[in-house]
Amino acid sequence: MCGIVGLVCNENINSTLIRDMANTIKHRGPDDEGFIFLSEESIVLAGGDDTSDKVWNSNFLYSPKSHINSLEGKKFKVALGHRRLSILDLSPAGHQPMCDEAQKVWIVFNGEIYNYLELREELKQKGYTFITNTDTEVLLKSYIEWGFDCVSKFNGMWAFAILDLRKNILFLSRDRFGVKPLYYYKDDNYFAFASEIKALLRLPFIKKEVNYEAVFDYIALGLEEQGEESFFKGIRELKPSYNIVLNLNNFEFKLHKYYELLYYDKFEKYNPEKEKKYISEIRELIFEAIRLRLRSDASVGSCLSGGLDSSTIVCVMNEIIKNQHLSQVGDYIKCFTASYKDDKVDESNWAKIVVESTKSQWIRTFPTEKELIEDLEDLIYTQDIPFGSTSIYAQYRVMKAAYESGVKVLLDGQGGDELFTGYTGYFPTYYRELIKNFDFTDLINEIKNVNNSPIDIKSIIKMAIKSELGKFLTFPKIRDFLIKRISYPISLLNPEFYKEFSYRIKDRQEKIPNSLNQQLHQLITGFSLKRLLRYEDRNSMRFSIESRTPFADDINLIEYCFEIPSVYKIHNGFSKYVLRQAMDGVLPEQIRKRVDKVGFATPEEKWLRINKGFVEDIMFESHILKDIANIQKLKNDCISFNTQ
DSSP, rough: EEEEEEEEEEEEHHHHHHHHHHHHTTOOOEEEEEEEEOOOOOOEEETTSOOHHHTTTTTOOOOOOEEGGGGTEEEEEEEEEEEOOOOOOOOOOGGGSOOOOSOEEEEEEEEETTTHHHHHHHHTTTTTOSSSSOOHHHHHHHHHHHHGGGGGGEEEEEEEEOOOOOOTTTEEEEOOOSSSSOOEEEEESSEEEEEHHHHHHHHHOOOOOBOOHHHHHHHOOOOSSSSTBBBBBEEEOOTTEEEEEEETTTTOEEEEEEEOOOOOOOOOOOOHHHHHHHHHHHHHHHHHHHTTTHHHHHSSEEEOOOHHHHHHHHHHHHHHHHHHHTTTTTOOEEEEEEOOOOTTTOOOOHHHHHHHHHHEEEEEEEHHHHHHHHHHHHHHHHHHSSSOOOOHHHHHHHHHHHTTOOOOOOOOTHHHHHHHHSSHHHHHHHHHHHHHHHHHHHHHHHTGGGSSSSSSSHHHHHHHHHHHGGGGGGGGGHHHHHHHOHHHHHHHBOOHHHHHHHHHHHHHHOOOOOOOOHHHHHHHHHHHEEEEEEEHHHHHHHHHHHOOOOHHHOHHHHHHHHHHHHGSSBBTTTTTTTHHTTTTTTOOHHHHHHHHOOSEEEEEEEEHHHHHHHHHHOOOOTTBBBOOHHHHHHHHHHHHHOOO
16 A cells, blocks of 8 residues: 655656655655656656665665655656555565566556465466565566556556556556545646645646535535546546556547446346355355455454444454464454444444454544544545545544554455445335335335334335435426425525536436446445545555455455345345345354444534534635525534533
């Protein structure tokens, strides 16, 4: 896990720009730094203050030859920078930028290719040799062997840039589901990229202007950085499953989608024999996904909320280390939990069941409203853009606790709700699917067993009706009438601001799913998962922690799950049915059959009400909003509402 930056210019650029970009994201890679500069005459390699003496004195082809400060004032056409968090092969061999033996192909890479050992052996059979034990070298030589198609071979998470001097191109890629970030900027003279927006904002030619389209999406629709747009004009996000190829000869820019997740969309009635097959395969794939993500030369632990997903990860890790001692994990798994005194949001009792069952080492953090205010500025800077709740702070504190405990790699359950039906909104979709296909036997069975669901039948019906009403939003006049009166955030918007950007409501409106698998597909490839992964990446990297999410990026597990018909994903009233069945004998029964869902909650309302001065400070007048009296009322309601 690392941070990457790059800059290409039709004219000459100063070396200090790439240095400043890399320093801005030092938290992503405090262990090492490296740079490559390309001019019309030569290639120059450089290190910095955090480049170790072992790297400077090594004999590797890609060792730095200069300190970057000594290059100040010199001009270059292309520059790449890298900040390293050492996870695989902790030796100087893992230094980046890394090149092939001919020094014609160079790479800066953020992420992990978990099947790198298998790919390494495949490449060895083709005659390749390796001088490091890194997945970076495997990625580099995979590109040399398979070209742009190399990404189809990878099981993992990545954002990388490859400078291919043979073709005179820059090739960038982002993983299939957006675990690792990559932002870029392009105009007629410059192309720049970075792991985080804040690094791009260091460039003087990028104006720090608000993108009001993104602001509208955030306030009116509750969406954060959809598509390619960011909150800053001109800065774009490379979408998951996309590649970029930049021709350095003519500055031609090509964007290409390399992957599309398919899903089974035919209806099938429940079959007990098929269920056994699916359960067996899912169990095996989960174990393999987690086993691969335990590959590390640095210490490994796990997040643990007490929910089904994180509990599954901890319990499977425990089963693995029973049969194979892993020094990076140790004899006892280190688990990290955010706890509160408020029983409504605290899940410590559930996490405790898992800890006692696995005999794990339990490290808890207790975020408070006072600490939230103290850390808020850093939290906002960490996340780069606005976010929706204080649950992000709970995750921030979990990552901080891991850092303070000396753990560098954490497994986490992000993606489990999108993969295995963890949200209540899946139930009305599934009910509609049963009705549409005249499967009233299973529908009656689901209604009878609704007590096993995290939602009651009345709520399911309300959600189904609301979803059906959503179809009328395709008619502009009806859409405007309903939205302005039903949506509270939109009712607060300045009419002119709403009128200017209201087209985005229709543009951003997702198709109402016809099946459960279609809805799962929308969430795992759309806004839901990508947003959660952004929180995860920024919070973990803030504390130089590599976060690994088997349910969000293991391609074998994900593709198999989307081959399973809907009827095995919600069954007998249980959400995540196939996961629960697959974890029989692995999870404690209280966890496996747990039906309530808290989510990654915090005592948010209590925190805001206690911090009255804070609430008063953040409420402000803006040309985006109308009727300041209503805004003031909202503020007063928040402040005056007591916590009895």
